[in-house]
Amino acid sequence: MLFLLAAGLTLVFGIMDMINLAHGSLYMLGAFLASTFVALTGSFTAGVLLAIPATAVLGMALEVSVLRTLYARDHLSQVLATFALILILNEVVRLVWGSDAALPMPAALSGPVELFPGLRYPAYRLLIIGVGLFIALLLYVLVTKTRVGMLVRAGASNREMALAMGVNIKLLFTLVFGAGAALCAVAGALLAPLFAVQVGMGENILILAFVVIVIGGIGSIRGALVGALVVGVVDTIGRAFLPLAFGLVFQPRVASAAGPAIASVSIYLLMAVILYFKPKGLFPARG
Amino acid sequence: MKKSIFLIAVFSVFPLVMQATDHLFYVSFASRVMIYAIAATSLNLALGYGGMISFGHAAFVGTGAYVAAICVAEGVTSAWLGWPAAIAVSALAAWLIGAVSLRTRGVYFIMITLAFAQMTFYLVNSMKAYGGDEGLTLPQRASLGFDLGNELAFYYVVLFLLAATIFLLYKLINSRFGRVVNAIRENETRAAAIGLPVFRYQLACFVIAGAAAGLAGALLANHGKYVNPNVLHWAQSGTLMIMVILGGVGRLWGGAIGAAVLLGLEHLIADYPIAWLAALAPNYQQHANLGVGAVLLAIVLFAPQGIAGLLSRKRNAAA
Amino acid sequence: MLRLEAISKRFGGVVATDAVSLEVAQGEVHALIGPNGAGKTTLIGQISGSLSPDEGEILFENRKITRLRQHARVAAGLARSYQITSIFRSFTVLDNLALAVQARSGSSFSFWKPVAEETALFGEARAIGDEIGLSSKLDSTAGNLSHGEQRALEVGLALATRPRLVLLDEPMAGMGPEESQRMIALISRIRSRVTVLLVEHDMDAVFRLADRISVLVAGRIIATDLPEKIKANQQVRQAYLGDEVAA
Numbered sequence: 001m002l003f004l005l006a007a008g009l010t011l012v013f014g015i016m017d018m019i020n021l022a023h024g025s026l027y028m029l030g031a032f033l034a035s036t037f038v039a040l041t042g043s044f045t046a047g048v049l050l051a052i053p054a055t056a057v058l059g060m061a062l063e064v065s066v067l068r069t070l071y072a073r074d075h076l077s078q079v080l081a082t083f084a085l086i087l088i089l090n091e092v093v094r095l096v097w098g099s100d101a102a103l104p105m106p107a108a109l110s111g112p113v114e115l116f117p118g119l120r121y122p123a124y125r126l127l128i129i130g131v132g133l134f135i136a137l138l139l140y141v142l143v144t145k146t147r148v149g150m151l152v153r154a155g156a157s158n159r160e161m162a163l164a165m166g167v168n169i170k171l172l173f174t175l176v177f178g179a180g181a182a183l184c185a186v187a188g189a190l191l192a193p194l195f196a197v198q199v200g201m202g203e204n205i206l207i208l209a210f211v212v213i214v215i216g217g218i219g220s221i222r223g224a225l226v227g228a229l230v231v232g233v234v235d236t237i238g239r240a241f242l243p244l245a246f247g248l249v250f251q252p253r254v255a256s257a258a259g260p261a262i263a264s265v266s267i268y269l270l271m272a273v274i275l276y277f278k279p280k281g282l283f284p285a286r287g
Numbered sequence: 288m289k290k291s292i293f294l295i296a297v298f299s300v301f302p303l304v305m306q307a308t309d310h311l312f313y314v315s316f317a318s319r320v321m322i323y324a325i326a327a328t329s330l331n332l333a334l335g336y337g338g339m340i341s342f343g344h345a346a347f348v349g350t351g352a353y354v355a356a357i358c359v360a361e362g363v364t365s366a367w368l369g370w371p372a373a374i375a376v377s378a379l380a381a382w383l384i385g386a387v388s389l390r391t392r393g394v395y396f397i398m399i400t401l402a403f404a405q406m407t408f409y410l411v412n413s414m415k416a417y418g419g420d421e422g423l424t425l426p427q428r429a430s431l432g433f434d435l436g437n438e439l440a441f442y443y444v445v446l447f448l449l450a451a452t453i454f455l456l457y458k459l460i461n462s463r464f465g466r467v468v469n470a471i472r473e474n475e476t477r478a479a480a481i482g483l484p485v486f487r488y489q490l491a492c493f494v495i496a497g498a499a500a501g502l503a504g505a506l507l508a509n510h511g512k513y514v515n516p517n518v519l520h521w522a523q524s525g526t527l528m529i530m531v532i533l534g535g536v537g538r539l540w541g542g543a544i545g546a547a548v549l550l551g552l553e554h555l556i557a558d559y560p561i562a563w564l565a566a567l568a569p570n571y572q573q574h575a576n577l578g579v580g581a582v583l584l585a586i587v588l589f590a591p592q593g594i595a596g597l598l599s600r601k602r603n604a605a606a
Numbered sequence: 607m608l609r610l611e612a613i614s615k616r617f618g619g620v621v622a623t624d625a626v627s628l629e630v631a632q633g634e635v636h637a638l639i640g641p642n643g644a645g646k647t648t649l650i651g652q653i654s655g656s657l658s659p660d661e662g663e664i665l666f667e668n669r670k671i672t673r674l675r676q677h678a679r680v681a682a683g684l685a686r687s688y689q690i691t692s693i694f695r696s697f698t699v700l701d702n703l704a705l706a707v708q709a710r711s712g713s714s715f716s717f718w719k720p721v722a723e724e725t726a727l728f729g730e731a732r733a734i735g736d737e738i739g740l741s742s743k744l745d746s747t748a749g750n751l752s753h754g755e756q757r758a759l760e761v762g763l764a765l766a767t768r769p770r771l772v773l774l775d776e777p778m779a780g781m782g783p784e785e786s787q788r789m790i791a792l793i794s795r796i797r798s799r800v801t802v803l804l805v806e807h808d809m810d811a812v813f814r815l816a817d818r819i820s821v822l823v824a825g826r827i828i829a830t831d832l833p834e835k836i837k838a839n840q841q842v843r844q845a846y847l848g849d850e851v852a853a
Contacts, residue, residue: 019394069588075394076340080532081587083525087580095577207405207521214398265409268402275391275399463714463721470694470705477692480654482680482709482767491715 003132003228004187005205006212007139008180010224013213018067019075021082023184023209024202025089030055030185031192031201032097048189052182059181060174067177068170090199128190135186136225211271234270295450302442314438315510320550321442321449321543322506327530328452328542329499334528335537336460337492338472340397342524343384343404347497349519350407351377351504356514357417359425366429370505377501378494380407385493389486401521408519422515429509445506449543452499457539459495468492529583549579607632607801608684608771613652613662622648623659624825630771635793635802637812640822641846646805647689649822650775653803654686655679666771681710685769687760689776689805695749699740699759702748703731706766731766738762738792754785761792771801778808790814813837821846 009023033054038047066085070078188201195201212231216223302314330344351373358369388399417423428435435441459465467488471478479485508514517523526549534545556578608630615623622645630636638646651657653664655676664672666684674682694702707730708714708721721727735744738758743751748759757777764772774793778786790811793802797815806812812819813833820830823845829836836842 013394019397066584066588073587075397076334076536077587079340079342079397080528081584083528084580084583084587087576088584091577091580203522207401210398211402214395265406268406271402272387272399275395276387458720459717461720461722462718463708463716463724465717466701466705466708466721467714470697473694473696474692476656477688477694477763478709479656479676480680480686480688480692481706481763482677482685483714484675484677488714 002187002205002208002212002232003225004135004183005209006216006224006228007136008183009209010213010216011176012180018071019078019082020067021079021206022062022085022089022202023180024204024206025086026055026059026181026184026202027188027205028093028199028202029058029089030181030188031197032093032188033185034189034192035197036097048186051189052185055185055188056178056182059184060178063174063177068173071173086203094199128194131186131190135183208267211267215271215274230270231267235267295446298446299443302439306439311438314442316550316554318438318442318445318510319507320547321445322503322510323527323530323546323550324543325445325449325452325506326500326503326542327527327534327546328449328456329496329503330527331531331534331536331538331542332456332459332499333493333496334531335535335541336465336472337468337489337496339389339489339493341388341400341493341496342397342521342528343400343402344496344500344527345519345521345523346384346404346407347377347381347500348504348507348523348527349411349514349516350380351501352508352514352518353411353417353423353504354501355429355505356423356425356508359427359429359509360417360423364427364430366431366435366505366509369429370502373505374498374501377504378498381494381497381500382490385490385497389489389493401524404519404521404524408516408521411519412516418515420516422513425508425512425514428512435509441510445510448502448506452502453539453543460539464488464491529579532583532586552579607667608653608803609665610649610653611663611665613649613659613664615648615652615657615659621825623652625662626822626825626827628820628827628830630801630803631818632801633797634817635797635804635815637816637819638803638805638822639807639809639812639819639846644822645825646822647775650686650773650803650805654684654773680767680769683768683770684773685764685767685771686773687764687775687777689779691753691756691760693748693756693759693763695747697748698745699735699748699751700728700731700744702759703734703762703766704728706763707731707734710767734762734766737765737795739788754781754788757781757785757789758792761789765796765800769800771803772796773803773805775805776807777804778806778811786811 005023005027009020012018012020012023030051034047034051036047037050037054038044041047041050062085066081070081073081208231212227213224214227215230216225216227298317301317305311305313326344326348329347330341333339333341333344354373354376355369358364358372363369384400384403388396388403391399411417412420428441431444433440435444460469467478467483471483471485471488475485504518507518530545530549531542532545533548534543535541608628610626610628613623613626614621626649628638638649640646648657652659655671655674655678659672662672663670666679666682669682671679671682671684694705697705704721704727707727708724711727732741732744735741738761740751740755740758740762743755748756751759757779761774761777764774777793778789781789786808793804793811793815796802802815804812804815816833818830819833819836821828821836821839821842828845829839829842831839
């Protein structure tokens with residue numbers, strides 16, 4: 001799921017050269033919209049499916065109205081403006097929905113599934129993994145095999161050339177942004193039953209998404225996938241094993257205090273180390 | 288210069304007036320504004336003059352705050368020891384973080400400073416011995432030899448430190464160092480090509496900014512007699528950035544103006560209901576951030592030089 | 607004074623610099639010519655230190671500088687100017703030059719004393735300003751200068767670091783005939799003090815100024831010789847000069 005957010009983010013940054021902090025807010029919007037639609041239609045699937053285009057439309061509206069003017073501006077202005085958007089969107093959501101909303105897990109998927117004899121795994125999480133892989137595949141096909149995908153890749157690696165070759169940049173940008181928003185919606189809606197749907201949920205995951213694309217290299221979807229996997233693995237390992245490892249080496253009191261801290265820090269440490277040796281990430285789209 | 292002396296005079300008399308009219312709360316509020324002014328000014332040095340968009344500045348403020356708090360909590364109540372310690376530790380943190388981060392550029396730099404800030408946040412959050420996520424309360428404010436629990440005394444100390452900070456910044460930007468930092472911000476490639484070791488100067492600038500932030504943090508901890516990990520959260524970095532851009536990036540009084548305006552507005556909105564606005568949206572005071580966001584957006588889009596910029600433009604136009 | 611030994615550089619699959627060996631003698635004006643895309647700026651970048659060669663050695667005054675950082679090379683007396691004007695646009699012309707002088711003279715870890723008081727610094731900056739012909743424009747903002755004036759400032763910045771060897775990357779780029787004449791005069795003035803490696807397309811200037819010419823085509827040096835010999839060189843004419851350049 002982290003991959004979905006990261007992919008959208010890396011595309012927007014890679015192609016439009018824009019740092020969009022409000023990306024997490026789109027994720028939040030997706031979750032809130034999904035909760036409304038699910039409540040309206042009574043069906044989990046319908047609700048989620050409706051939320052996707054709705055969020056995409058909102059995202060594109062945002063792009064056309066506000067974000068367009070930021071493409072030409074420097075990164076600091078983009079950071080500040082999209083940070084302002086986070087504040088505004090957070091409050092708008094609070095006004096419309098209140099501080100949180102409910103999106104319960106569909107009953108059919110809430111039980112575990114037996115993958116192998118003896119290995120049971122929550123069905124819902126399987127769904128998430130499945131959707132994630134499916135979309136990764138879809139994106140891969142889209143980006144590498146279709147014309148649109150080629151335009152996207154061209155834009156990511158050299159925007160001036162793409163412009164010079166007459167690509168309708170404005171439309172392309174809007175569509176890319178819409179696609180990014182749609183990805184956010186999928187992530188937001190699907191993750192909602194697992195984590196709480198609340199104002200501010202976007203920011204926490206946003207940082208992780210940025211860490212992912214920085215590790216993976218900005219502008220590269222492959223980088224986003226690798227980055228998301230790496231981050232996920234490191235995080236899990238870190239949380240699971242570092243406290244154990246510490247316990248072996250240090251006294252119990254120190255270990256129990258320091259272990260969890262180091263675990264949550266491990267991802268950032270990883271990013272720092274990677275950037276130290278490869279200041280542009282693992283697979284930068286631009287040379 | 289004359290303007291500054293006038294301002295200092297006003298600010299010196301202000302608390303006495305407040306005390307006389309029994310509005311001591313405003314003295315405490317003013318102290319808080321000035322502390323944030325110091326923090327925002329320190330960010331302005333790194334960001335406005337140095338061109339280093341650090342989204343992790345809150346880490347240095349927070350580090351200073353925690354060092355100062357821990358000193359008092361552990362019985363070291365002398366501010367002469369505690370506050371320089373806070374400055375030193377923050378400077379060290381800035382040195383370490385800067386040494387790694389400044390090898391990157393652009394968005395990578397922004398992200399890595401953000402990440403480091405988050406790291407310190409999580410680290411501090413897990414320090415159960417010092418309150419963890421519940422924070423740490425100080426039994427008293429540190430002492431400079433005279434009691435700082437007295438609001439007026441504390442106010443004057445903060446006022447002095449703010450004046451000193453701005454004065455030092457003024458000296459700095461006009462010095463050789465200031466020129467180099469400006470040049471690097473403007474054209475880093477050429478700066479290197481004329482023989483300036485860019486990394487060294489950027490790191491120095493970053494460390495000085497971090498040290499000043501540490502001072503602000505120490506004052507903050509003492510002001511409220513309380514710290515908690517939220518002071519290190521990246522949203523705080525964002526707040527400081529808002530202050531800087533509001534007040535004027537790269538302008539001497541930018542940090543101070545921004546802090547005053549932002550905190551002032553927050554206070555006004557929270558404590559002084561506007562009747563017609565309340566009629567429109569009954570809960571508007573809880574959604575103050577909407578206004579902040581809108582104002583920030585407007586400034587970024589239409590007045591990127593901030594308030595200080597607008598003021599100086601008006602002056603130039605009138606002249 | 608400057609010696610390149612089999613310098614090579616690749617960018618992905620593209621060989622930008624192909625085993626280039628070059629020698630610049632002290633006191634000469636050595637021109638480097640070649641078609642667009644031959645790799646001249648890449649070579650300059652490697653000599654000045656902003657790019658790192660994959661193979662080979664660079665020696666400056668018999669000292670290996672291949673691994674030396676750019677700012678250290680400037681301190682050693684090796685400066686460059688840029689093909690695409692790269693100046694400090696919001697500074698005045700005087701401040702631009704003063705900055706370069708400041709970079710060379712002592713540490714800038716000075717936090718207290720105002721720069722404005724350093725008269726020696728500004729005196730020297732003025733002198734350079736006169737030399738490059740911008741004495742009437744010293745207080746203008748650099749960004750407001752005409753193209754030709756900016757190119758002069760570009761060279762001035764390099765000169766202000768008091769180099770012993772200066773790399774001029776197409777100083778006449780985009781200049782009209784009058785401005786070009788002024789630039790030629792400037793280079794003629796400085797050649798007694800400073801060794802020059804000049805990259806240029808303006809053949810008139812090249813043949814008037816150069817003591818020797820090297821020709822770079824597709825990353826390799828195909829000839830290094832006196833100007834008349836280069837003019838007559840068949841390979842060079844085919845690759846670059848063409849037959850229009852009369853004797």
